Amino acid sequence: MTLSFITGGTSGFPKFVRYTKERWLRVVDVKARMLVEAGIGPSSRVLVMHPMAPWSIGQVFFEGAATLGAQVFPVGLSLRAATLSRLLDDFAPTVICAGGRNLARVLQSLELRSQQELARCVELVLTAGELLEQDVRAELRRLLECDVRDIYGCAELDALAIEGASAGIMHLVPDYQYRLLVDGTTEALVVGRCGQLEVCDQQRGREWHNTGDQVMILAPECSDNPWGTPNIRIEGRTDLVVAFGDGCAVGQRQLLELTTTAGLSKAQLQVTRSPKGDSVVLMCSLGTGLSDAQAIERQFLDLCTDFADALQAGCIKAFTVRLADDSSDFWDTERSKTPDIVTRMSTPGSHSSA
Structure with missing residues (x-):
């Protein structure tokens, strides 16, 4: 079967x-x-x-x-x-x-x-x-x-x-082997280290799967782990990056930094590809910080200097910051996920995650 x-x-x-x-x-x-x-x-x-x-x-x-x-x-x-x-x-x-x-x-x-x-x-x-x-x-x-x-x-x-009982602290199940990929080198799960989580299911062989998720290893006394396994905190994905025609790129880390520094509740980069160039919308849900679209745009361009340079040079067709009225303004995948970066072709109705 x-x-x-x-x-x-x-x-x-x-x-x-x-x-x-x-x-x-x-x-x-x-x-x-x-x-x-x-x-x-x-x-x-x-x-x-x-x-x-x-x-x-x-x-x-x-x-x-x-x-x-x-x-x-x-x-x-x-x-x-x-x-x-x-x-x-x-x-x-x-x-x-x-x-x-x-x-x-x-x-x-x-x-x-x-x-x-x-x-x-x-x-x-x-x-x-x-x-x-x-x-x-x-x-x-x-x-x-x-x-x-x-x-x-x-x-x-x-x-x-x-x-566990503490928000954000995850207990790894004991069924798999784990390691970190840090700057191209594999390392054990040492408290205080941050890297991409890789997992091996030994019952299926020795192949390691890179989850694409950046995790921090936390001290065992952080929470009530039922299995005595390492505790982790998910920092975000490392492979959610969109590249543009001139070679510049924007990644999830930059969007997460924007939400923190600008005090936003949610930010999603919506990229529409076409032969004439990429059109980019930064869709924002307001939080406790900035509430002006122009101020958010300046903050984003300050964080993404290569993107700002490409936009100034005309390599990117259009860039707009929009404030979301409700959750329907964010693009979802077919599985109802809401990634931080989504790309689609100019043909109506077709979109995919970066």
């Missing part, structure tokens, strides 16, 4: 991920142990609001919860708000597994009565699929009045770590 799913396309065109029966049972078991650590068991009613086929994330979540004897409702992403409201009234979930930003959007679309009922019965939200940002965590806590914890993983290996 071979079961094939695909990656989500956050850092490139989707790729096949193939599972033998043994490998599939293993990733489900890893997810089940994470769910146990989060307090899920036979008395839990688990709502799974992740995409299903052709992606594996929803399937692994609901099979993992089902093996624990929980009641499970794999609802996916496509139900209308009115239909979902009625079903949730009947199911009354105690746990919701979902992408954080998408869950916040769905909750706001529900009838007020349904929101209030969910706040009464939901005890835990487990997010996964994209890095849980602090404004999203705060919004979910406000709407549901419950604990919110994040699960970290990648499509090629599924779940790798779960957040």
Whole structure:
């Protein structure tokens, strides 16, 4: 038996991920142990609001919860708000597994009565699929009045770590080997070091998978790790970079620095490619800092000097800073992720992540 799913396309065109029966049972078991650590068991009613086929994330979540004897409702992403409201009234979930930003959007679309009922019965939200940002965590806590914890993983290996009691501190599962790639050199997971996380599943051979994620290794006393494995904090992806025709590039790190220095809630670089040149929109959701588009533009160009030079020279067709009215102004992937950098061709409707 071979079961094939695909990656989500956050850092490139989707790729096949193939599972033998043994490998599939293993990733489900890893997810089940994470769910146990989060307090899920036979008395839990688990709502799974992740995409299903052709992606594996929803399937692994609901099979993992089902093996624990929980009641499970794999609802996916496509139900209308009115239909979902009625079903949730009947199911009354105690746990919701979902992408954080998408869950916040769905909750706001529900009838007020349904929101209030969910706040009464939901005890835990487990997010996964994209890095849980602090404004999203705060919004979910406000709407549901419950604990919110994040699960970290990648499509090629599924779940790798779960957040503990302290926000942002992840406990790596003991099922794999880990190392860091720092300036082209592989290193052990030493406290205080930061690098790209690489993972090896020894049951499948000696091949190391580079997750593309920059992580910081934290001291073991930082939190209550159930497995005694290293603790990590996800700093961001290293492969989300968009390059332009003159050779300049903008990466996720620069956008993260912009959100910090300008006090933004969210920033996304939207790049439209065409034979006549690239048009770039910096879509911003305001936070506690700058609120003027021109001031944000100046801050961005100060951070991205080679981009500013290319724009001045005419190598980039157009650049605009826009303030988002709501979450629909940000571009999503097919799996409802919201990457920091998204590119698309000028043909309407086609877009992909950088």
